[in-house]
Amino acid sequence: MEQNKRMRILMCQNSTEGILCGVYEAFTSRYGHAWQKLAVGPYVNGDLFSDIYSVEVNTEKAGKVVKAIISKISEEAWHLVHMASEADSQEKGEIIYRFLILAFANGRKVLNAMSIPEVMGLHQLSRSVSRETQHLYGFLRFQELQNHILYARLVSKHHVGMFLAEHFQDRLPMEHWVIHDVERDEVWIHRAGEDWMYISHPDFRQDPQSMLSSSEYTFAEWWKTFTESVAILERRNPKLQMQMLPKRYWKYMPEMFTNPGR
């Protein structure tokens, strides 16, 4: 009968929860790991020989998977899976799924087996997400609005807004701040002294750029002055600068956008 079995593609929502639910479905369906694939929506390239199932998002199921990962593999594994699930990649669902099959069977030590492609793939994916997060810890820029709210525009390859919100929650706990992912149209809002909240497709009544506080321009100007005078001209090296601070981050950095090419 095996020959007639058809491939199943589980299409899940493009988010950590979505992928975890996909994993849950794949493990509980008992259809056989070899006959299932995990793909990340909203569109999937199907073929004649496989059926596409779309997986509903269910917080409870996702929570169960997280718990299983932490207790049966390790905290570190959950950290890696979490990071990887926010990557900008079509294969991430499949990579995480294959890794988890291996890891649930072998336990925590599997993380060290860097020579296994499934493990290496997960490491690479999570490393590239964490690298961008680290970059943006530094390169994200807030602007002060009239009502003392700090507003930051974010452009990133991977979906790192949540990690940034966690970071700034600890860094600026007594400030109101907003991190706005411009391309994905999502915001992370933080009120002084409270936990951050996530809102997708926010409805700004007024463009934040028209509400900048009066001192905003002055501080940006001072900052530009500082970055210019702290450079040693005898060692001028735009190529190294570009290598360390890639151009895709420049868009919202006040020291970069008025004098491109410096």
Next chain:
Amino acid sequence: METIWDSHLNEKLRILADAAKYDAACTSSGVDRKNGSMGTGNAVACGICHSFSADGRCISLLKILLTNDCCYDCVYCVNRVGNDTERATFSPDEVCTLTMGFYRRNYIEGLFLSSAVYRNPSYTMELIYETVLRLRTVYHFHGYIHVKAIPGADPQLIQQTGFLVDRMSCNLELPTAEGLRRLAPNKPRRQLLKPMRQIQQQITVSKHEVALYRHAQPFVPAGQSTQMIIGATGESDYQIMSVSEALYSRFKMKRVFYSAYVGVNEDSRLPAVGTMPPLLREHRLYQADWLMRFYGFKAGELLSERQPNFNLLLDPKCDWAVRHLDVFPVEVMTADYYQLLRVPGLGVNSARRICRARRYGGLQFEDLKKMGVVLKRAMYFITCQGRVYMPFRMDEGFITTNLLGLKEHLPENVVRSGDTFRQLNLFDDFHLQMPVEQEDKRQVLTGQL
């Protein structure tokens, strides 16, 4: 009214950031401190770079002088008393406004406050202390602060400041006492070492206290650092590395920075203004510094009286490896961590990954590549489950030639300024290592070398 103050402050910032730029230290690393939901800021152990300036150096801290109005007359310094430069002084409040404003906008990771010696050392140190105290207690700033300990200041002041900041540094300025006597008459070496020793002892005491009592205040938790100017006086690399080694072991320094001398003053005792800063040499010193701190090398292994300077063509690790072919090749599957670290092309990360991965199964050369090993360098020095990457002659000359053929990944500016350097030094340096072979002579003639 406000705009006048704004442009006034802008002017001060320009002058005092410019005056601070020759200080190499701009790291914000070494301490992990949660905010605890009060005030502004925290610190992250790995440090965060917030921007990169036109010279490609990281900008992490607001690096400024409190004042550049100096009463000393150090020959190499822009701010020496005899120089006709613009002078400016920040008030503590101005420093706090800038720091807080920049920090809230996520421009910076914290403050690096240095200063020229204004009136006398103790007076200057007191100004620094007041500024930092204000920042911590009035503005509730919990971010990273790095300040200079002014040599000759009252030890009491240095101690009080140390409880408020994350890192303190006291610059050694020049590697030898002789150089200091000649170029910095107001800073005898003994006086420079005194605050270093004091900070070191206080750190030891405080670590002990923090371990015992929950509310003990940590003293300079990110440790102390120092800086030396390279190329202003005639020290050899061996002397410099020995000095740093002593600083690391005897003074428990977190970092020693090397700063290639940039000619700013016209003086017969200094290299002429307009000489290119010795960037490649600085780069080699940093590489060697790394080898000492993370790779378990000793200064005496890398250099000696007979070979007092680094080979500018070959990085210190490759250089060491080709001179010690007797310890190679090492077997990746069995060599211990420190043996692996000594292999060119392997770094701390890849060595760790290898140690983790080989417990699980045999490694192939392809796996090593994925773990970040630079095989084109490492291939001469390792075997993988008894196999070599490809057959080659295990011979110093052959390997050196091949390693030299690889394009080393140098920071851009080093390559640029090093081009002429490279040609000038090719024969001197190259043949320090090995005798001229018939093969080389032929290659030179045919233009291959």
